[in-house]
Structures are given as C-alpha cells and as structure tokens.
Amino acid sequence: MDTIALIAVAVFLFTYALIIDERIHRAVAAMMGAAVVVFIGIITWEGLLEHIDFGTIFLLLGMMIIVNTARGSGLFEYIAIRTAKLAKGSPIRVMILFAIVTAIVSAFLDNVTTVLLLTPMLLYVARVMNLNPIPFLVTEIFASNVGGAATLIGDPPNIMIASSAGLTFNEFLIHLGPIMVVNMVLLIGLMYLIYGRSMRVSPDERQELVRTLNGLDERAAIVDRSLFNKSVAVIAFVVLLFFIHDRIGEILHTVLPFVDPTMGLEPAEVALIGAAILLFWSRQSPEEIFEKIEWPALFFFGGLFVIVGALVETGIISSIATVMVENVGTTGEAMFIVTWFAAIASAIVDNIPLTAAMIPLIHDLGATMDVYPLWWSLALGACLGGNGTAIGASANVVVIGIAEREGIGITFIDFLKVGMLVLFLTVAVGFGILWLKFAM
C-alpha cells in the first residue's frame, strides 16, 4: 500500500473514530477529514464534485424544508394526540398504536423529526398512567427504524443507496416494504411478550387516563389551520410523486404531449419540487424555514462522501472488493456477508457512515457479479442494524437522549439486550425473504 493510500485509510479510520466518539461534532469531523484528503490532493475539485452525492443531499434538503414547514402547523402534535386518544386508556394499545404511527410516519418523513415530536407525547401518556415509559420508548425506536427501512425516503441509508444505485421508490416498496410489514408484526409481538405484563393497569387508572387524554384538544395543537391543510396536501402530493417519479413523463405525456414520455424525476427533484410548492403556497418566510434546515447533517454527509471518495481514488475499495470476489462463490453468499456485516457494523459505527463506505464497495463488486440483490442486503442490514445499540441510528440517540433529559435512564447494556434480539430477529427474517427472492 503506498503512502497516499495509507493516509486515505488513516483519515477514514480517524474520522470514523471521531464520529463514533462524537467529542467533536460529527459534521466538523467529516469536514476536517474531507479537508485533509482534498488538501493533499487525493481528491481533486472535479473528484470532489463527482464523489459528493448531490442526489442524497438535495433529497434530504427538500424533505427538511417540507418537514420544517409542516412542523409549524402543529401537524405532528395533532397526530400524537389523536394516536394517544385512539388507545382509549389501554397501555398496550398506546404501545402498539404509537409503534404503527411511528413506523408509518418514519417511512415517509425523517426518523429524527418523527421521534423528536412523538416522544414527548409518549412520555406524557406514560406519566399520566404512572407506568414505566421505557417499553414505550424502546418500541418507538425499533418501529422508527423498521418503518424507515420500508421506503426510499424513510432512512438516510436508503436515500444514499437509491441515489447511488439509481433505484426507484417503488422498487424499495416492493423489495423492502413487505419485509418491514412482517418485521413490524414480529416487533409488536416481541415487545408484547417482553413488556406486556408490566403494562397492566386497573380499570380506575384506565378511566383516569381516558379522562386526562380526552381533556387534550388535538385541534388546539393545530396552530395554523391553513398551513396544516396545505402541509397535508403537499406531503400527500409528494408521496404520490414518489410513487410515479420514474414514469412521470409517460403520465404527463398523455395530457401534455410536448413532455418527453421517457422522462423521469429523480427522488431529489421530487423533494425539491414539493418544497418549492409548499413554500410558495404557504407563504411561510423562507428565511425562517431555511434557518431550520439541519445544515450540519448535510455537511456531515458531504464530508463522508469525500472521505470515502478518497478510499475509492486510492484503490482501497477496489482491493477490498477483489478480496471479497475471490472468496465469495454465489450471490447468496455475497448477500449473507453484506447483510450481516452491514447490520453488525451499523450497530457500532452508526448506519450513515457505514452505508457511505459500503456503497462504492458494492459498485466495485458489480464488475464481476450481479449486485442488484446486494443493494437490498445493504439497505436491510444498515437500517435494521441500527436497532442493535443505543448509538446505532439517529432515532435511538434522539429518544434515549430525550429520556435521559427527562430523568429516565435507558442504559447502554439494557438497550443492547433488547436491541440485539430485535436486530437478529428482524435481519434474519429480512435476509430469509431476500434470499428466497434473489438467491434461490
């Protein structure tokens, strides 16, 4: 290995260590790593533009604008109160309904915002019921990661994979959607088995909860009715566009003959179109909305792409791919390795940097084998692997962080025990289904 390659590996490992430890902001660590590889010429300006996946960054940006605009209407608080009321005072129902709602919302909007806005409501319900909130919170984390894995836009690893591999929204729904439905059923069953007994309440307590929750007015949560309606309409429109983004030209051509029927929209374009429509229609101040964009997250992604790009430029990724190809006989074996490596490594590293590193490796494997199934293996492993540890995915950190701030301790080990069980169960089920589909 030459000196340049050694430096690229060192920068990669050092930056990833900083990201795991987080003593330095992850965005700063990634930008600093990127600065080093650019400064010493491993990545040129042209290479920088090539390695940064603008599809991922613009998709995240568009969705952040939509979510931050919609947030101001009280949409999420409305959903949280409605869900709590639907449970009719039953703790088990609270757990199941919040798990389902979290999974669905996470599938279409970002996981961090979803759990950030639903967790305070869950804590409130647990406090009113005088129950231990940990079962609710842990279930919410798992549901967010499972739900997010179901769609192209649900979880950052899926966004990165789709953008790099050119996969469509519907392909994600077809290949990962059913797996995640099965996994949600399994997850709810497992959580019921583990925590069900601790969630029993007396009829009086149940009545008390119903009375308290009925006292909450979900309409009061809607701070801007007009923005609320517009947000719901635009989110529905964007989701619809995602369903048809790859054949939008074909559909538009039937009513607008000048549109090229072969035209398709990239997912990032769909998100930015939705963002533009919502900003235009709602007349919200763009300054205020743009201020709320999570710029550090976008720079974090940008930095990661450059650092991994340095490994590609120096031939490290292709060397690993060569070793892998020499030792892997079949697609099924490759799927097994990618799925389980991604799952276990995601639990340790955080699934975003892990996916950033794995994507070029799978591209390189494409020279000698059909990598289409491997994209699904990577998405499955990276998204569900996040369930393994308290730092495996952003949703975990957010929920556990909120819990700690509210005086509820979920220790690393306690989470690990349940998280690893969920990881192995859900990844095994997902891998089994993918294996039957692609390797049989």
Next chain:
Amino acid sequence: MGYSSALIQRKFKDIVGRRYESVLKEYGEFLLADEEMLVPEVRSILIPLDLFAHDITDEAIDILSAYDATISLAYITDAGVVELIEQTLDRASMEEFQAKKEEYGQRLLERTVAKLEEHGFSTQTRMFVGHKGDDVVQMAKNHDMVALSRRYANGESTDLSISPTVLRICQRVETPALIY
C-alpha cells in the same frame, strides 16, 4: 455520568441541536405540567346565584364533577337595592320586593339543587340579604373553590363579557375561582 450516557448526550446535541427545546415549548402550550396534573383537594364549592346567574352550564358541571365536593348554593338579594326601595318608597314596598325576591330565590335554589343532585352532587343552600361581592368573598374563605357565572350581578346587560362584580371577586378571593 458514565461514558455511554455522556456519549448519547453528545450525539443527541449534535443530531438534534436546539430543536428539542422548541418542541417542548410547543407541547407546553397544551400538555399539563406535573403540578397541573395534581387535582387539588376540593371538598366544598361555593356557587352564588341570582337573577342573572340562574343556571349552571353543563360544561361547568362536567368540570365540577372532577371533585368529590359539596356544593353550597347562595342566593343573595342585594342589600343596596332593598335599602334604596325603603328610602325612596316605603317599608311595605320594600317587604313586598323582598318577599318576591325570596320566592324567586327559593324556586331557583330548588331547581338548581335538583339539577346538581341528578349529577350526584350533595348540596347546601343559603339565602339572605347582603352584598353580592363582599359576602361572596367572605363566604369563599370557608370553601375550597368558588364557581362564578360570568353574568353574576351583571344587571340586564346582554353582552357576554365578564361582570365587573365577578372580576372583583376573583381579584379578592384566595381560593381557586372558576368562571363559567
């Protein structure tokens, strides 16, 4: 704080930034705080009635039913009016006015007691000539809560704003006051 806890908090800060504070603020608008969740012990509630505050709304009854309390209904004939009639007309007119008021008050109290007892409340009644503001403030000292119709002692005004007497009572009573 252990390493894992500190790590989670560092990551939380980097991922969430200041968003959690704004979420808490938004929820704070309509979720009850811990201290608000504690239902204060209310054993007796005073409700003054008069010609203008002659009904207790269903919404008020719903709220009052959260407490296992005895309701004291008070019908106060305004001493100022009684005095004015005696001074400007004669004693007989004053007594006639007072008798009519007492008859109306009695009917009103009976009707209200029946309504409250339908909802499972135990009740007490009092009827006397006095000052609608001062006497309510005085009586409130012996009760855990006072519930006031916004139209109590409001004359014939049809506007929906809160009567000045009710506002003055609220400023002076130390017990919690509910305006319905």
